[in-house]
């Protein structure tokens with residue numbers, strides 16, 4: 001039986017930014033003194049009674065670089081489907097929004113997760129389109145910082161961020177230090193953080209997808225509709241998609257200035 005567990009006031013709106021001023025839009029440390037901690041909720045979609053929980057790091061988590069308190073999604077069945085849902089908050093109307101967090105797993109790979117940004121009150125079905133998803137590589141099972149541009153959500157009122165540990169054959173996912181910023185405290189220059197600094201073409205694509213980026217591309221991942229990380233050759237600024245089935249794919253491009261996610265259609 002599926003069960004939705006709600007902790008705290010799910011729809012309590014949290015106003016943590018000064019409108020029109022750059023800075024911190026939302027911050028969560030998952031520590032006991034965090035004022036927003038009580039407003040997170042979880043949903044155990046696979047119904048195995050294992051879910052996201054807030055814990056003080058254990059020695060195995062300390063060993064992979066986590067400190068203090070963290071959120072851990074666990075599963076007994078090795079087929080987790082656990083949702084962690086942020087408090088409701090508003091994105092400021094302007095200003096290069098940036099989402100960062102730290103992610104990892106003590107249980108090895110492949111650990112898969114997705115992030116959704118949805119209007120408050122959404123009845124989650126699993127068919128929503130993630131803003132980002134990935135399967136961690138063996139090197140990324142340690143506490144790994146992630147940083148991505150979410151400026152397309154500028155001005156949206158009453159939204160929640162969902163972290164979904166699913167489609168994964170590993171039983172633990174660890175999350176800490178969720179931070180949404182605008183403009184001034186952004187770690188990147190605005191021009192670099194903006195989506196336009198990475199261009200992909202053609203889209204739809206037949207064989208080779210070109211990637212043009214202002215900053216050096218560190219890695220490229222191609223994720224299919226089922227959330228699987230597909231091996232694709234990235235060479236000379238091109239991804240070879242010749243042997244891919246037609247359909248929708250997500251391209252996650254990690255540059256020196258952060259992670260950018262793009263949707264493409266393979267013809």
Ligand SMILES: [Ca+2]
Nearest residue numbers: 044046048050
């Ligand atoms: Ca579960």
Ligand SMILES: [Ca+2]
Nearest residue numbers: 029068069176
């Ligand atoms: Ca923490």
